[in-house]
Amino acid sequence: METSNSLTSAWAALASAFGCGLLMGIERERRKGTGPHRALAGVRSFTLAALAGAATAILAMPALLAVGALFMAILGATAYAKDRSGDPGVTTEIALFLAYVIGAMCTQDQLLAAALAVAATGLLAARERLHSFANTWLQPGEVRGGLILAALILIVAPLMPDRPLWGEVLNPQLLVRLLVVLLLIQSLAHLGRRLLQARQALALSALASGFVSSTATIANLGLELRAGRGTLRAQAGGAVLSCVATMLQMLAVAATIQPAWLAQLAAPALASALVAGVYGSWLAHTGLADVSEKPAAQMPADTPMFRLRDALVIAVLLTAVQAGVYGLGLWLGDAGMMTGALLAALADVHSVIAALLAHGAPGTPAAPLVARTLMAAMLVHALSKSGMALASGGPRYALAVAAGVLGHTLVFVLGLWLM
Structure with missing residues (x-):
């Protein structure tokens, strides 16, 4: 019985390797070319390489498996050295070696091996699109931005300690996560401006x-x-459309600082964002009726995906206000926390949100005070924005802006009060 099961597993592994090699080989065969300058391998070579990997793995002889891998590497190096096409590359050589490895993997995890074969084939088939994306569509500023984001996510964040440095605040890793969220939001907006029409881009x-x-x-x-x-x-x-960002960023901050609040904040915040979005879009649409539907102006090649300094300032401000409100709460109790939050709301509401949500999760004794203070802070912030509109653009501008700002804020406050 054991021999029968082993034989069945071996046949299944070989069949899986055959399919994976055939899939990769068909794609390479279509690009192999003809004549003396044709590429190294096609459908038969890839299928045989995958079967060779599976067969050597089934024999359970590590030395033979290593010899097969070495043979594939030497074969690829020899083909590259003899290439006379004038445009040498190592894609096929690497893919052939990968087919051998995938064949061996079929004896351990056929699903993973098949997924890897499909991913590799897709990568091979997308050659022109990937080259065009890397060389033409992608801009230098976006490459730099992507590298900065990757460094923050993969290097900086894991190195930051994940513990508060003072009471319940000043968590270094939380600061980095906030910065990453802000940069991702700016990056998505940058890509949107590149892809949308001129009217939508405004x-x-x-x-x-x-x-x-x-x-x-x-x-x-x-x-x-x-x-x-x-x-x-x-x-x-x-x-008014900029206020949509305020509500969406509230949810992003909540998800980062205190995810337990999302269940209570999501519906009021999204309803508020919808009101601001509809009203702001209507104003913008009627105000931009004379703008033609042409593509947005081409951005300079060095246009960055995000403003790192601005995002860093916001992340530090969020953390600093959070610490300030926490300190006032320790010093003056609930009255100090509320006073600090309302004063901070005159300038920036996201820092207030971060400070308040960190003060207590839903279901804790502090939760009702947090909700009431958040509603009051949002109203104070709406009045502050309306005053800024009056000072900068005059009464008519302030009236149009205040209708949207106060309207969407009242929707949020009412929604949170009813939750």
Whole structure:
């Protein structure tokens, strides 16, 4: 019985290796070419390489498996050295060696081996698209941004200690995660501006700026209106659309700081964002009716995906205000926490959100006070934005902006109060 089971497993491994090698070989055969300059291997070579890997693994002779791998490596090196096509590459040689490894893997995990074969074949088939993406579509600023993001996620974050340095606040790894979230949001907005039409790109620009600072966005759009750039409705629409970012970033901060609050904040925040999005889009659409539906202007090649300094300032500010509100709470109790939160809300509400949510999770004794203070802080912040609109763009601009800002804030407050 044991021999029968072993034989069945061996046949299954060989069949799996045959399919994986055939899949990769068909793709390579279509690119192999003809004549004296044709590539190293095609459908038969890849299938045989995968079968060889499976057969040597089934024999359970590590030395023979190593000899087979060495043979594949020598074969690839020899083919590369004899290449006279004028455009040498090592893709086929590496793929042939990988087919041998996948064949051997079929004796251990056939599903993983098949998935690897499909992924490798897809990578081989996407040659032109990948080359075009890397050499033409991808811009230098985006390459630098991707490297910075990868370094933060894969190098910096794992090295940061994951514990508060003071009470319940000042967690270094949490600071890095906040920074990564902010940079990812800015990067997605950057890609959106590249891909959308000119009219949508104008609205998206205001929305993306809101992830940095909605208050600053409102002030900047008001100043542009005073200077005669843009229309009242277009500028006001962009200002209100920046508030959508405020609500979405609230959820991002909650997911990072205290995920337990997401269940209570998600519905009010999304409803609030929907109100701001609909009203802001309507204003922007009517204000930009004369803008033609042409592609957005080409960005300079060095345009960065994100503003690292701005995101770092916001992440540090979130952490600093969180520590300040925590300290006031220790010093003056609940009254100190509420006072600090309301004062901070005059300038930036995300830091208040981070500080308040860290103070207590839903179901704890502090949760009701956290919810009430958050609602009060959102109202204070809405009044602050409306005042900034009045100071920067004048009464008509302030009236159009305040209707959206106060409206979406009241939706959030009412929704959170009913939760």
